[in-house]
Amino acid sequence: MDHPNAPVPPPGCPAHNSGGRVPLYGPEFAADPQAYYSYLRHYGPTAPVEIAPGVEATLVTDYASALQLLQDSGSFRKDSRRWRHFNEGKISPDSPVAPVLAYRPNAMFSDGAEHLRLRQAITDSMARIDSRRLSQSTEQVSNYLISQFSSRGSADLLADYAKQLPLVVFNELFGCPPDIGDRVVYGVTGMFDGVNAEQAMGVLFGAVGELIALKRARPGDDVTSWLMEHQANLTDEEMMYQLALLLVGGNEPLRNLIGNTLHRLLTHDAYANQGGLIDEAIDDTLWENPPMQNLAPHYPASDMEFAGQHLQAGDLLLVSFAAANTGPALTAARQAGSNRAHLAWSAGPHACPSKDPARQITITALENLLNKLPDVELAVPEESLTWRPGPFNRGLVALPARFTPVQAARRPDAGTRTEAPAGPAQSAQQGHRAERSGVWSQFLNWLTR
Template identity: 80%
Template sequence: MDPQSPSPVPPPGCPAHNSGGRVPLHGPEFAADPQAYYDYLRHYGPTAPVELAPGVEATLVTDYATALQLLQDSGSFRKDARRWRDFNEGKIAPDSPVAPLLAYRPNCMFSDGAEHLRLRQAVTDSMARVDSRKLGQSTERISDYLISQFIGRGSADLLGDYAKQLPLFVFNELFGCPADIGDRVLFGISGMFDGVNAEKAVGVLFQAVGELVALKRARPGDDVTSWLMKHPAALTDEEMVHQLALLLGAGAEPLRNLIANTLHRVLTDDRYAFKGGLIEEALDDTLWENPPMSNYAPHYPASDMEFAGQQVRAGDLILVGFAAANTGPALSAARQAGSNRAHLAWSAGPHACPSKDPARHITVSAVENLLNQLPDVELAVPADSLTWRPGPFHRALAALPARFTPAQSVRRPGAAGAAQAPEPAGGRVEERARRPERSGMWSSFLTWLTR
């Protein structure tokens, strides 16, 4: 901090007023106005001391250039969470609410060096095989189904009824989940991120993904799971399970927030005026200013060192504040003069998001189809009454209530020109969906497709 500048004042309601220590990024105060917190944190310099949960300390990078330095220097900063000193010293409770997203798992996100290159290449090559045309058709088909469930009511929670569910459905289809496995994948991911019976939900997710791996070993298909399995990296079953759980879980939560945050922007800012050509602009502005994962990318210094003018120790937890870095005052002029896609919402460097192109495609298709089918949709409550879910990592609405003119669904599965759903692996849709135990959301969607 500049010694000539006045001492920073925490934003109103911030517990740092009383603690005199680290700035907490948890609780309703931070969720209600994160930018006030980022403004305060910038007074510390490019990095700032934060608390992610009670007793969980970290350093947050709030400066764009410093964040790029961290993300691109894989020699000085490592991703393997087994280096996390506080965790190793028993300072982090096993049931800490942030442990599931920070604790080590044998996947490409928590690996370094040659192991990271091997796992990452398998993931990148497999995701690159996704056909954008088919993905758009799949997203539109799933969007039609979800809209058909509420279009006659004239009101909906565009988060719970739409944005939350759509990514899970799309991923189930991308990864070739049959009905029974798909229902449990949806249950597992939803419970894990919602914090409802999280331990049980994680168990259900990994059990379901394990069964999916076994199924695809026996009967591979035209899907990401099978492509990953056939990759020259020759992933073991355990490696397959952990890469798939990462792709399904880490993809679903940010994507649901991205769809909802983009819809929020379109519905609360007259500049976009529901014009199709501006949906891409609304998406990019959301990624700059309201990214779905606002603080993440955990890294650990490989040794004691100086970083951004501060001394850090080997094994310290350092996170990137994507939202803070994207909205820093020094970046405003550069953003106007440069690319509208130079934000850090997808991270950067060797661990940048491998699914950003499919995520963009899904979001644009989902928002566009909803606005086309509900042309007069509007918020059902004042914009300033919306609430955001507390949490240090995400930027996530609790709900997005909307109203519109009730109508009958104008699209039916199997209509002329509509894309037909592929038959899920493991049996005919009709046979699997009609079994009494197949009563989850994914089964209901598959049944709807064949009506």
């Protein structure tokens, strides 16, 4: 490396094989990313990294520098068609990071007036979600998922709960009927966990296209219809890309937030017998183990100096939310009582538009699970847990748990419920009571039995 005073890389870090760049992938990084961030801080506010074989990036690890980057939309752009190395043919289209970084015409990859138009349509539509209805819907989905494993006395709280709950709740929010909702689940899951991300993406976009056609003909009380009604007048193509962004970009971080907070609750005795423990555990997770640890891709609009480093136009910069949150300056601010100043939701004009509903879903999901299974505990030694590899996400592979078996809760009786299920699910049930295999259809079947 070009830094003679740099410390020795953490164990297993093959930086000397990466052209002097620190690799943010592989099992060693996944097992202990904080060791890597501690090492990277010795380079200053930014550090040279490799996010996949042959894919170079500059990682911002300092909180103040990260805020400067995220809030300066004049100097730094989001449109990844500016990505210099990709345009020069140095990045293979089948690179494992391409599905996350490749340009799509949605709010995440847009700048200026176009970003404002698309972003406003999203934020206005998400703001129409009724918090009481969202809590009721989440609790219903939670009850259904718990009923599938509660009598066993054991479960993988990732595969059986944290992974599925956001997908089903989002199908509810977006008004998906059973057949479309099952394909949305397949597409979103396959993009992150399957071996054929391209096929999964095709299934997802096909399902979203059918959902748009359905809502054009029969609007409902759901996010899809609200997006259509918005004064931004989104075309069907624009609708497709914004919906896909919300479905994919919302599910993966939420899955990790629920899973990472559950992991924290099950491995830290400090939360036992404390009031407000779930709120505290969520905040601590967002600070120390955020669901997306490195993301927010930006590209300098021109050659420039930033945080003491020379950058060329189109260089790839990523923000390390995990490193910025745990740096010395932020540790001091957190101790002073500023408990929501973390960057887990990003910041600036591209900050997460769904952080409030995401937090509400997480709180409801965790409260309901702990109320139903009060003695739940980790079923394996903590050190045996494995984290998913990759530069962007921070999530477990599995979270095995055990508890005293309980009889599966019966679904709420339709004749005695004080509140009907949230609108989309209720309307989707009509004429769709035949048994189906997808998780969304299974949930609707459970509600109507």
